Amino acid sequence: MLAGQNNTIATNQHEASLNQARELRQLARNGSFNGSTSGFASGLAQGNIVILPKAWADDFLVFCQRNPVACPLLAVSAPGEPLLETLGEDIDIRTDIPEYHVFRHGKLTEKTNDIRDLWWDDMVTFVLGCSFSFEDALMRAGISLRNIDCQSNVSMYRTNIPVESSEHFGGTMVVSMRPFKPADAIRAVQITTRYPKSHGAPVHLGHPSMIGIDDISAPDFGDAVPIHDDEIPVFWACGVTPQVAIANAKPPIAITHAPGKMLVTDIASEQLSVL
Structure with missing residues (x-):
């Protein structure tokens, strides 16, 4: 009976976190939330974001593979695909981050909460693990x-x-x-x-x-x-x-999350554990 009660509590907590994650993404999409995501949606994974034109994406993928501690890959989108169905329900990478940083030729030129006007048909999104x-x-x-x-x-x-x-x-x-x-x-x-x-x-x-x-x-x-x-x-x-690597590489455009303002996914953090 006690084990069953614990399972019920854990299930309820997970559902509450899922609801909070989805609500938070909706608030970011509506421009109503632009703060740090630390402490939100307990037990769910959060992700750092890098968005690059396809011509630069392959090289950035190599960079991530060579630096798995700093850049642990959670997902890579198809070129031009803004939806990240493997990470959660109704995630649109163009709107669901509390704040984006836009780099042009390595320089931070813009901060915004919506990048639909900046989206290219060949943009590739990288989602990297977050502490x-x-x-x-x-x-x-x-x-x-x-x-x-x-x-x-x-x-x-x-x-x-x-x-x-x-x-x-x-x-x-x-x-x-x-x-x-x-x-x-x-x-x-x-x-x-x-x-x-x-x-x-x-x-x-x-x-x-x-x-x-x-x-x-x-x-x-x-x-x-x-x-x-x-x-x-x-x-x-x-x-x-x-973001340091982008400043050094100087691609024509690169879009990232603002530090501390992550993509909150529907993926349980424990799914990313090794033990």
Whole structure:
């Protein structure tokens, strides 16, 4: 009886998350929501977005394959196809992200919540795993997350960690940071290792200067959060890494999500785990 009750609770929670994900996508489509998606639709996977013309897509695919920690592939669309049926109900990649960044020849030129006017018939969409997808697993283990506690975007930083280049795309890794007490940091490593499609285990712990971060209080993307004296910063690879690669490659046009403002899918995060 108890097992049956637990299954019912889990099913109800999953249905509630699905409803929230679909509502959130609809609000983004209507232009009514443009905030961070961290903490929304508990238990469902979120994705980073890169959209490129077909002429650049093959090379970007190679870049992702060479950098699976920073760019774990969840889906790749057919050229010109805006719907992502494998990731959820009625997902239109042109409207369902809270905020898009538009790059032209490597420069960020526009921020918008609707890219239908920018859509080309040969656009290819890449959906990459996101660390927001493992946040629910951390919280279920009793580990609090500062960005969620503070109701803020996660802190993200440029680093000196090199990525492996393709023909045109290359540069250095962007990381997201969450502070923990040492015991929780160890547990976070253990838990997130199970989620390679959501960046997996951290790439660095402590000493920000060792990875080229001079001022931990001034993130390059997202929001600063307090780090207490008994905590260490823990860094994961981040799906904003392609935005650095796009700046270096300089394609005629590239469209991404705004950092921290993801595609919320209908896919359960546990489907992306390995254990």
